[in-house]
Amino acid sequence: MTGQGEEEAHEASGRRARGQLESDVLAALWAADGPRTAREVREQLPGDLAYTTVLTILSRLHDKGMLVRHREGRGYAYEPARDEASHTAQRMHSLLTGGSDRQAVLARFVSELSEQDEHLLHQLLSGHDDALPESRRPPGRR
Amino acid sequence: MLISVYIPFFVTAALAVLAPPVARRLPPRPAALALACAALVTAAGWAGSLALLAFTGVAQIPEIAEEGRWSVSALRSHDPVYAVVAAVSTLVLVVCVASLGVAAVRQGRHLLRARRECAELPGHTELAVLDDDVPLAFALPGAPGRIVVSRGMLRRLSGTEREALLAHERAHLRRRHHVFQSVWRLTAALNPLLRPVAVAGNFVLERWADEEAAERVGDRTVVARAVGRAALASADASRPAALAATGGVVPERVRALLAPPPARRSLPLLAGGLLLALCCASLANAASDSDRMLDSAQWALCGTHADTPAAAAPTVHDDPPGPGPDGCRAAPDRPEHGERHF
Numbered sequence: 001m002t003g004q005g006e007e008e009a010h011e012a013s014g015r016r017a018r019g020q021l022e023s024d025v026l027a028a029l030w031a032a033d034g035p036r037t038a039r040e041v042r043e044q045l046p047g048d049l050a051y052t053t054v055l056t057i058l059s060r061l062h063d064k065g066m067l068v069r070h071r072e073g074r075g076y077a078y079e080p081a082r083d084e085a086s087h088t089a090q091r092m093h094s095l096l097t098g099g100s101d102r103q104a105v106l107a108r109f110v111s112e113l114s115e116q117d118e119h120l121l122h123q124l125l126s127g128h129d130d131a132l133p134e135s136r137r138p139p140g141r142r
Numbered sequence: 143m144l145i146s147v148y149i150p151f152f153v154t155a156a157l158a159v160l161a162p163p164v165a166r167r168l169p170p171r172p173a174a175l176a177l178a179c180a181a182l183v184t185a186a187g188w189a190g191s192l193a194l195l196a197f198t199g200v201a202q203i204p205e206i207a208e209e210g211r212w213s214v215s216a217l218r219s220h221d222p223v224y225a226v227v228a229a230v231s232t233l234v235l236v237v238c239v240a241s242l243g244v245a246a247v248r249q250g251r252h253l254l255r256a257r258r259e260c261a262e263l264p265g266h267t268e269l270a271v272l273d274d275d276v277p278l279a280f281a282l283p284g285a286p287g288r289i290v291v292s293r294g295m296l297r298r299l300s301g302t303e304r305e306a307l308l309a310h311e312r313a314h315l316r317r318r319h320h321v322f323q324s325v326w327r328l329t330a331a332l333n334p335l336l337r338p339v340a341v342a343g344n345f346v347l348e349r350w351a352d353e354e355a356a357e358r359v360g361d362r363t364v365v366a367r368a369v370g371r372a373a374l375a376s377a378d379a380s381r382p383a384a385l386a387a388t389g390g391v392v393p394e395r396v397r398a399l400l401a402p403p404p405a406r407r408s409l410p411l412l413a414g415g416l417l418l419a420l421c422c423a424s425l426a427n428a429a430s431d432s433d434r435m436l437d438s439a440q441w442a443l444c445g446t447h448a449d450t451p452a453a454a455a456p457t458v459h460d461d462p463p464g465p466g467p468d469g470c471r472a473a474p475d476r477p478e479h480g481e482r483h484f
Contacts, residue, residue, distance in 0.1 A: 020312070023269035023289065027304045030271050031296040046302045046359075066265045084264040085273035085293070092272055092290060095259060104327065105252045107314040107347070109279035109295075109307055110373040111391050118377055120393040124400060125370045 018057075021049070025057045026066060026080070035070065035077035144222040146431070147194050149424035150187030153417050157184055158335045162342030164410045166394075169403070170350035176411055177343045178325045180418060181336055185329035187421040192235040194425075194432050199228025201436065216442030220435050238332050245331030249324050253283065256320075260284025269308065271296070277375040279307055287315035298375045303368035306355045310365070313354035319347045345391055352395055353403065366399035 028044040029036060036044070042054045058078050061067045066084060069076040095106075113121065157180050165173040198221050200206055207214045260282050263270045269289050272278065277295040282288045289311040296304060314320075326340035352369065356362045373392040398404070 019268040020308070022267050023308050024305060026267060026269050026271060027291065027296050027308060028301065030293050031299070031304065044301055046305045061267065064265050064267060066267055080271065082273050085271045087264050088270050088290070089272040089274050089292075091259060091263065095255070096278075104249070105256045105283060105320055105323065107281040107283075107311065107319055107323075107351070109310060110369060110376055113373050113377040113392055114390065117390045117393050118374065120390065121370050121374060121396060124393060124396050125367060127400075 021053070021057050022061055025054065026061060029067065029078060030080050030085075035072070035079040037072055037075055037077050041078070146424040147191050147223075147428035149428075150184065150191040150421045153421040154184040154188050154333060154335050157414070157417060158338050161414065162338045165342050165346055166349075167404060168410060169406055170346045170353055172406075172411060174322055174343065174346045174350055176414055177339055177346060178322050180414055181326055181329040181339050181343070183418045183421060185332045185336060187425050188333045188335075189235065189238070190425045191428065192231045192238070194428050195223055195228055195231035196235050197432065198223045198435075199225060199232060201439075210436070210440075211443060212436055212439035213443040214439075217435065217439040220438065238334075242328060242332040245328055249327055253320065253324070256282050257284040260286070260288045263288055263290075268312070276379050277372060279311065279372065281311040281314040281319075283315065283318075283320035289315070294379070295372060295375070299368055299371060302359060302361070302364045303371065306359045306365040306368040307372065309355035309358040310351045310368075313351040314347070317350065317354075319351070322347055345394070348391065348395055349398060352399055356399060356403075362399045362403075366396045369399065370396045 024045055025041060028041055032040075032044065038051065038055045038058055041058065042049055042051055045054070058067065058069075058076075062069055062078065066081055067078045068081050069078045071077075161177060161180055165177050168176075198217075201210065201212070202214050202217055202221070202225075204214055207217070261284065263282075268286070269291065272290060272292040274292040275294040276292055277298055278290075278292040279295045280290055282290055289308060291307065291311075295307070299307060322343060326336075326343040330336045330340040352365055355368075356365045359365060369392060
């Protein structure tokens with residue numbers, strides 16, 4: 001939210017913060033519908049990152065083989081490298097189909113919902129502005 | 143011994159009943175630490191008490207008494223534990239230790255597998271994306287751990303919600319929540335009474351990661367919305383029939399995030415600490431009683447030798463005349479002396 005403070009926090013915690021920014025950029029590109037330029041990526045990220053920071057992160061991710069890029073105007077437009085991700089999907093498939101016991105070490109973001117839970121959740125979220133999943137807002141804007 | 147050896151059982155039962163509802167209302171970080179502490183101490187107390195009870199029975203087996211050089215009859219007359227109790231304790235202890243062993247091997251194998259997956263996931267980024275439309279997100283512990291999120295999940299969340307999701311999984315990895323998970327899993331394997339503690343513990347870990355994410359993002363509502371929308375999206379994608387009546391973990395997390403942060407309270411932690419101290423103290427007391435009982439049983443054996451040396455040691459010819467209590471006093475410490483009595 002507080003872009004300034006956030007950037008300072010990133011800079012303060014050095015290397016780990018760089019990894020976190022990579023995750024943010026990667027996540028934003030995967031959420032997007034097509035290739036995005038550095039400027040577009042920057043708009044989709046929460047907080048006010050410097051343009052050059054985003055550019056650096058993008059080219060680092062490209063170097064790591066996580067992104068593919070092609071010329072667009074004077075710069076590049078970036079897109080996630082899908083073969084890497086399908087490789088990931090294959091590896092994870094066996095991990096995830098291993099039953100609840102094997103999944104015991106995975107910390108999942110959300111557990112399964114019962115139907116009651118689902119109603120309750122709709123009620124809880126409807127009290128807080130446009131929270132229902134139908135009303136998807138453009139990413140990055142509040 | 144008569145009472146103190148049973149106190150760890152009562153402490154375990156009391157904590158198993160009281161700790162989960164209390165922990166859910168405390169700030170998650172201290173709650174998680176307290177639950178892990180409680181699980182470790184009560185599991186040790188449980189195993190220790192069972193071992194002491196079992197030992198009083200085992201020690202009365204003639205072969206073992208001979209090996210340890212104590213008098214079975216003296217032990218039996220001092221022993222406040224019924225033979226049935228001792229036998230049941232032995233059985234329970236064996237089963238529990240076996241179950242702990244199985245759980246430890248499994249957990250170890252899963253953690254190793256997760257570690258290997260972390261190393262072999264493509265790219266050297268913290269985030270690994272699955273090219274899959276099914277919404278999915280989890281943290282994979284390793285060195286370093288990885289966050290795995292599917293494309294389907296990323297596309298269903300807004301920019302700040304994605305940040306909340308990543309911050310949540312990052313908190314799991316950074317705070318080593320898999321260690322907590324392992325503690326609860328293994329202690330619950332050793333002592334089935336601790337299962338509710340393990341369930342509450344896993345909930346508290348999610349709450350801990352939620353609170354850290356809220357701090358990072360700076361807005362509790364955003365995290366609540368991210369959790370809620372991710373759960374609803376996952377429910378749309380697949381609803382396993384077997385899980386139709388789960389305990390409503392997600393709504394509880396969302397409700398907690400929409401409310402102000404939980405207030406710090408030290409009274410429940412203090413009370414829990416006192417219970418654990420009581421557990422340790424009574425186990426120590428029972429152990430020292432048991433030790434004393436054994437000592438006196440060894441003495442009793444010496445006493446019978448002193449009274450009737452010929453009857454007690456008919457086959458020993460080089461026995462010094464009258465192995466009195468003086469010689470016996472050293473017997474428990476010096477095996478070469480002791481051997482002469484047989």
